[in-house]
Amino acid sequence: MIDPALLIASLMVASTPILLAAIGELVVERSGVLNLGVEGMMITGAICGIAAALWAETPWAGFLAAAVGGALLSLLFALLTQVLMSNQVATGLALTLFGLGLSALIGQSYSQIRAPSLQRIDLGALTDLPVVGRLLFGQDPMVYISLLIVAGTWAFLRFSRAGLILRAVGENHDAAHALGYNVRLVRTCAIAFGGACAGLGGAYLSLVRVPQWTDGMTAGAGWIALAIVVFASWRPWRLLLGAYLFGGVTVLQLNLQAGGFAIPVQYLSMSPYIVTILVLVVMNAGRAPGSLGRTFHASH
Amino acid sequence: MSDALLRLDGVTKAYPGVVANADVSMTIRPGEIHALLGENGAGKSTLVKAIYGLVTPDRGRMTLMGRPYAPHDPHAARAAGVAMVFQHFSLFDALTVAENVALGMEDPPPFRTLAARIREVSETYGLPLDPFRTVGDLSAGERQRVEIVRCLLQDPKLLIMDEPTSVLTPQEVAILFETLRKLSAEGTAILYISHKLEEIRALCESATILRLGRVVATCDPRETSARAMAEMMVGGSLHVPARDRAEPGAVVLRIEGLSAASPRAFGTSLKDVRLEVRRGEVLGIGGVAGNGQDELLAALSGEMTAPRGLIFFEDHDVGPMGPDARRALGLLAAPEERNGHAAAPGMSLTENAALTGRVREGLTRRGFLDWGRARGFAASVIETFDVRTPGTETAAGALSGGNLQKFVIGREILQRPEVLVVNQPTWGVDASAAAAIRQALLDIAERGAAVVAISQDLDELMEISDRFAALNEGRLSPPRPAAGLTVEEIGLMLGGAHDMDVAHV
Numbered sequence: 001m002i003d004p005a006l007l008i009a010s011l012m013v014a015s016t017p018i019l020l021a022a023i024g025e026l027v028v029e030r031s032g033v034l035n036l037g038v039e040g041m042m043i044t045g046a047i048c049g050i051a052a053a054l055w056a057e058t059p060w061a062g063f064l065a066a067a068v069g070g071a072l073l074s075l076l077f078a079l080l081t082q083v084l085m086s087n088q089v090a091t092g093l094a095l096t097l098f099g100l101g102l103s104a105l106i107g108q109s110y111s112q113i114r115a116p117s118l119q120r121i122d123l124g125a126l127t128d129l130p131v132v133g134r135l136l137f138g139q140d141p142m143v144y145i146s147l148l149i150v151a152g153t154w155a156f157l158r159f160s161r162a163g164l165i166l167r168a169v170g171e172n173h174d175a176a177h178a179l180g181y182n183v184r185l186v187r188t189c190a191i192a193f194g195g196a197c198a199g200l201g202g203a204y205l206s207l208v209r210v211p212q213w214t215d216g217m218t219a220g221a222g223w224i225a226l227a228i229v230v231f232a233s234w235r236p237w238r239l240l241l242g243a244y245l246f247g248g249v250t251v252l253q254l255n256l257q258a259g260g261f262a263i264p265v266q267y268l269s270m271s272p273y274i275v276t277i278l279v280l281v282v283m284n285a286g287r288a289p290g291s292l293g294r295t296f297h298a299s300h
Numbered sequence: 301m302s303d304a305l306l307r308l309d310g311v312t313k314a315y316p317g318v319v320a321n322a323d324v325s326m327t328i329r330p331g332e333i334h335a336l337l338g339e340n341g342a343g344k345s346t347l348v349k350a351i352y353g354l355v356t357p358d359r360g361r362m363t364l365m366g367r368p369y370a371p372h373d374p375h376a377a378r379a380a381g382v383a384m385v386f387q388h389f390s391l392f393d394a395l396t397v398a399e400n401v402a403l404g405m406e407d408p409p410p411f412r413t414l415a416a417r418i419r420e421v422s423e424t425y426g427l428p429l430d431p432f433r434t435v436g437d438l439s440a441g442e443r444q445r446v447e448i449v450r451c452l453l454q455d456p457k458l459l460i461m462d463e464p465t466s467v468l469t470p471q472e473v474a475i476l477f478e479t480l481r482k483l484s485a486e487g488t489a490i491l492y493i494s495h496k497l498e499e500i501r502a503l504c505e506s507a508t509i510l511r512l513g514r515v516v517a518t519c520d521p522r523e524t525s526a527r528a529m530a531e532m533m534v535g536g537s538l539h540v541p542a543r544d545r546a547e548p549g550a551v552v553l554r555i556e557g558l559s560a561a562s563p564r565a566f567g568t569s570l571k572d573v574r575l576e577v578r579r580g581e582v583l584g585i586g587g588v589a590g591n592g593q594d595e596l597l598a599a600l601s602g603e604m605t606a607p608r609g610l611i612f613f614e615d616h617d618v619g620p621m622g623p624d625a626r627r628a629l630g631l632l633a634a635p636e637e638r639n640g641h642a643a644a645p646g647m648s649l650t651e652n653a654a655l656t657g658r659v660r661e662g663l664t665r666r667g668f669l670d671w672g673r674a675r676g677f678a679a680s681v682i683e684t685f686d687v688r689t690p691g692t693e694t695a696a697g698a699l700s701g702g703n704l705q706k707f708v709i710g711r712e713i714l715q716r717p718e719v720l721v722v723n724q725p726t727w728g729v730d731a732s733a734a735a736a737i738r739q740a741l742l743d744i745a746e747r748g749a750a751v752v753a754i755s756q757d758l759d760e761l762m763e764i765s766d767r768f769a770a771l772n773e774g775r776l777s778p779p780r781p782a783a784g785l786t787v788e789e790i791g792l793m794l795g796g797a798h799d800m801d802v803a804h805v
Contacts, residue, residue, distance in 0.1 A: 161408070168392050168403050175390035178354065179404055180374030290393060 005131045007251060012139060013209060015247025016146050017042070017201040017218075021225035022232075022239050023150050024197025030157065030234055031190035032170035032291035036092025037077055038198050039222025040099020045070040045199025046206040047103040050115045050213045059118050059207050063142070063200060070199020071192045073099060078191040081295070082184045088293050100216060110213040117211045118142060142204055147240075149197065154236040166190060170289035173296045183296050198222065224273075231277060233286025246276040304363070305330045305489050306351070306382075306458055311360035313346055320346035321357070322513040328458065333480060333490045335500045335521055338510035339533050339730035344493050347510070348460050351491070352384045353377035365457070378406050383451035384460040390447070393436035397446050400435055404450040422449050425479045440588060441472040448479070459483065460491045465499060469588055470758070470791035477503055495731075496759070497526035511535050534732050548766065549579030552750045553600075553631070553719045554612040560595065563604050568592040570599060571774040577719065577750040582741065584765030584782060585754045587794055592774040593754050594636065597723045600752065601633030602626040613719065627659045630718030634709050636727060636754075638701065642708040645697025649689065652696050653678035653711055660715040677714070685710030686736065702733035709737050713744055720744060723754040738764050758790060770794045 021038050028035050048069030053062030077095050080086045118140040121127070126137040157163040169176045169186045177183050205221070206213055224246060232238035249272040257268055306328045313321045320343045328334045338344050349355040351362065353371030362369040364380055371377040374384075391400050398415050402408040409417070415431035422429040427445040435446060444464060451459055461480075465473045480490055480503065494500055500507060501521045509517040509532045517532045558573045570592050577583045587593060598604035599611070606619035613631050623633075635641045643652045654663050654674040663674045678692040685706045689699055696704055709725055725741065726734035742764055745751050754771075755761050761768060762782060769779040770793035777793050 161402075164395075164399055164402060168395065168399075171392040171394050172390075175386075175392060176403075178374070178386060178390040180353070180378075181403075287394060 005134055007248070007255065009134050009139065011244060011248040011251045012135075012143050013247075014251050015243045016143055017204045017209060018221050018225045018228065018246060019240065019243035020146050020149065020201035020204060021198040021222055022228045022243055023146075023153055023236065024194035024201075025225055025229045026232070026234055026236060026239055027153060027157075027166070027197075028190050028194035029229055029292055030170045030289055031166050031187045032173055032289050032294070032296075033081065033187050033191060034088045034092065034293040035074065035077055035095070035191060035194060036089060036226065037074070037095025037099065037222075038194075038225050039218055039220070040096035041070040041073050041195045041198035042099075042202035042205070042222045042225075043103040043216070043218045044073050044099045045202030046217060047107045047110065047202075047213060048199065049203025050110055050113075050206040051106065053115045053203075053207055054110070054113065057116055059116050062115065062207050063203050066199040066203030067196040068199070070195040070197070070202065072195070073102075074191045074195025074198070075188070077195075078188045082188055082191075085295050085297065088295070096222070104215050107213050107215060111215070112212060114212050115207050118208050140208060142200075142208060146200075146204075150236050150240050157236070167289070170291055173291045173294070177296070187296075198225075201225070228276070228280070230288075231280030233283075234289065235286065238280070238283065242276055242280050245279055246272050249275045303329055305332075305365060306369070307363040308347075308351075309361045309363070311347065311350060311357045311362065313343075313350060313355060313357045319513050321350070324360070324510070324513070324515055326508045326515065326518075328489050328491060330457070330489055331484050331487045332506060333484050333492060333504045335504040335507035336491060336493045336510065337497075337500070337507055337529060337533055339732075342510040342533070343513040344510055345462070346513075348384065348462060348491065348493065351377070351458075352382060352460060375406060378404075378454060378456075381455070381457035382460065383454055383456035383458070384462070385444070385447045385451060385464055386462055391435050391443055394434065396432055396434055397429055397438075398431040400446055401431070401450045401453060404447075405454060417453060418449055421452050425449075425452065425482060426475060427479060440590070441468055444468070444476075448476075452483075456488060458489045458491060460493075462493045463495065464492075465494060465496060469794045470787050473499065497521075497529050498759070500529070501526060509533055530731050534730075548581040549748060551576050552579050552614055553577045553752070555599075556610055556612070558599060558606055558610045560599060560604060560606060562592075562595045563598065564594075567595055568774045570595050573599075573774075573776045575752075575769065575776060575779065577752055579718075579748050579750055580745055581766045582745050582751040582753060582764050583779060584761035584768045585752065585771055585776070586758055586761050586768065586790065587754075587756065587771035589756055591771045592776075593723055593756075593771060595774070596771065596776075597633060597635055597721060597754060600631070600721045601635065602631075624659055627656070627715075630660075630716075631721075632656075632660075632712045632715060632717035632719070633721040634712045634723070634725065636724040638704045638708050639697060643696040643704060646695060648693045648695055649682065649687075649699075649707060650675045650678045650692045652707075653681060653692075656711060657715055681707055681710045681714055684714060685740070702729040705729050706733055706737060709740065713740055717744065717749050719750045719752070721752040721754070724757075725753060725755065726757065726760060727755075734760070758787075768793075 021042050025035065025038050045066035049062035049066035052065030053059045077091055080091045081088050120138050120140050123137045127133045157167060165181055166186055169181060169183050173183045202218060205217060210217060228239060228242040232242045253268040253271050257265060304327045308324055308326050311321055311324045324347060336344050346355055350357045353374045353376050356372065369380060371380060398411060398418060401418055402414060408414055418429060418431040427449060429445055429449060435443060464476060468476065484490060492504055504521045507519050507521045508515055511533060555573055555575050558570055560570045562569050568591055599606060602621055602623035605622065608617050608619055611619040613629055616629055618626050618631060639645045654669055657663055657677050661677050663670050663677065675692050682689060687707045688703050709722065712720055726737050741751050741753060753761065753764060765782040767779040768782040768785060770777045772794060
């Protein structure tokens with residue numbers, strides 16, 4: 001049968017890529033920018049991560065390179081949408097296509113090679129505790145880092161002055177400009193953070209979850225991350241819930257499939273999407289940032 | 301003058317194709333309430349933006365308290381003691397009052413201290429505010445208090461106010477003026493921009509008048525008539541709309557107890573609205589924005605249909621009819637918001653003329669548009685209403701506000717309406733264009749049409765209306781004859797001061 005502790009431990013691993021990408025996109029959208037290129041930035045992170053990890057022979061170099069790679073790609077989006085005023089939706093879609101193609105090009109020589117992976121932490125007696133030991137003290141470090149990023153984002157948006165300015169820019173960019181805030185700079189920083197997070201999420205796939213490189217390995221995870229941001233009403237803790245819920249149902253249905261339950265496979269495969277959407281909709285969707293997706297022109 | 305707080309010397313700012321400010325010099329003394337007057341496009345906004353650091357002048361010098369002053373952004377202006385309350389509120393709906401205030405300050409204290417200071421300052425100046433409420437839930441008057449308190453917390457030497465009273469009821473205006481006089485007595489200078497000349501006469505001690513970017517006159521508003529100031533702004537004599545008041549004719553439009561939910565989110569529902577309009581009559585409907593004006597217009601124009609038996613045009617039950625059917629009968633409407641609602645900004649004037657004139661002007665032939673006639677119709681609107689445009693094929697959005705407004709009102713008037721419903725007919729339009737639009741409305745009433753004029757500009761309604769009614773939270777007050785109504789009576793009809801009390805001043 002299915003062991004609940006093991007299930008939860010593996011759902012945390014399954015959810016981390018989406019969680020990382022989604023928390024980055026949450027910050028981007030709170031600043032008023034809609035970046036549909038999450039999928040492209042994730043997969044760029046995945047290939048940068050595995051390439052750097054193999055070269056330096058440590059997964060940490062991979063994660064660093066993935067964050068830098070994702071951020072660089074997102075800065076291309078920032079250049080196009082913030083400086084050249086291109087349409088955010090079209091540019092985001094183009095970024096996804098570009099990222100998929102770029103990663104496939106770089107990835108040609110990396111397919112089927114195993115990358116150096118992260119070890120799970122081992123705190124001796126604590127990790128050996130029944131049930132909670134494996135859950136709380138036996139994950140790999142990136143799981144903890146992703147949770148720290150969620151908590152940090154929450155605190156940043158809620159308590160810091162910079163977070164308040166970021167929310168203000170996303171809520172009403174004209175008013176923020178009139179008060180003397182640099183709308184483009186704030187948004188560019190948010191976009192770069194979003195790119196770095198998406199890159200980390202991609203690297204987690206290629207370095208921990210799978211862990212090797214295959215073409216198109218993100219398989220829509222970026223789109224799920226985008227959807228979770230909306231259904232979580234742009235709030236970090238709800239986003240954590242949504243991501244873990246999605247990951248949990250994914251792991252559960254895989255276990256059920258493996259266990260040979262008499263439920264058609266199609267229903268099992270669609271279940272994570274349906275359950276996540278249902279739960280987050282029932283929790284009552286919130287209001288989008290006021291300037292989300294609108295192009296900002298500084299007028300005279 | 302050594303006692304000047306702010307001095308401007310030859311400030312000039314040009315944009316491609318237009319000089320917004322040409323060699324503007326003026327002086328503001330400490331504690332003075334100084335009015336800045338001018339038509340739309342006279343350069344008032346550019347000038348105050350230069351003072352607030354949003355615009356850098358091409359030439360000229362500014363001196364604040366004897367020191368050279370050249371703010372390169374609003375942070376620098378605020379640090380120097382200049383604060384500004386914006387015409388279109390610069391507030392963030394989803395944030396709380398305290399967060400909004402913190403965003404407008406250079407170095408905000410921790411939130412608990414800030415909340416206490418907001419309470420303290422707002423009580424001192426008679427503008428009570430709860431720091432923890434979300435701004436999106438506040439009324440227009442309360443939102444403006446947030447802006448003012450945000451400025452006051454920084455002890456400004458100079459407070460700039462851009463059209464602060466356009467969204468307030470008369471009672472709220474009275475409270476605001478008390479606050480401003482108190483500030484002025486404490487030594488804060490106020491630079492006050494408004495189109496409402498009577499308010500300026502009541503409040504301000506001196507005035508600088510701009511026309512086409514230049515200072516054309518300075519005067520003491522307390523000793524100058526509103527008409528004289530208006531003529532200085534326009535640079536010629538001002539036409540005051542007039543007509544012979546005829547006996548009203550038969551009832552042509554009737555609403556019998558219409559209640560309807562607003563089609564928009566956050567809109568105001570109409571509640572048991574009753575009205576009757578006679579031929580030859582102008583019914584003025586006043587009210588603070590967001591009290592059901594847009595919904596009433598939609599219900600009359602046919603954008604929002606109603607069940608049978610509620611809205612009658614002569615003997616026709618027009619409730620279930622859409623706009624085209626109502627237009628065919630002679631019930632026409634010119635909505636507010638010329639860019640987007642009354643006109644499609646990206647389409648040419650010909651196309652915009654065809655959009656509403658199709659039915660009554662016969663601009664279609666066997667289902668196809670007759671562009672020749674549409675162009676002719678657009679040209680006649682342009683000619684009759686003196687719309688300044690290069691031609692009929694210019695995009696509507698390229699016209700200035702006043703010109704486009706003349707076009708959208710003229711387009712309806714030339715279709716010989718039996719009943720014309722207008723919402724905000726002169727919003728953001730300068731004095732001479734506004735006078736022309738009002739005269740046109742009076743002219744069609746004289747020819748026997750009925751006019752329903754919905755507006756937030758009470759002076760305008762008093763000028764053109766035979767009867768006056770007020771919309772308050774979706775309810776329409778019983779109409780009263782406009783002649784002889786006092787400001788206090790109108791204020792009470794509008795719903796008083798919306799829980800604002802003058803008590804703590």
